[in-house]
Amino acid sequence: MIFGDLNDPGSEIARAVGRQVVLRLRAELGLDQGVLYKGLA
Numbered sequence: 763m764i765f766g767d768l769n770d771p772g773s774e775i776a777r778a779v780g781r782q783v784v785l786r787l788r789a790e791l792g793l794d795q796g797v798l799y800k801g802l803a
Contacts, residue, residue, distance in 0.1 A: 778800075
């Protein structure tokens with residue numbers, strides 16, 4: 763698990779999201795849970 767600030771381009775999580783495919787579950791509901799999943803797509 764990686765935690766951090768997605769708004770900080772130098773953070774570990776921002777770099778990981780930039781180079782991997784991630785998914786937000788139930789994104790169609792418009793709920794911004796702040797949780798991203800990798801490897802589900």
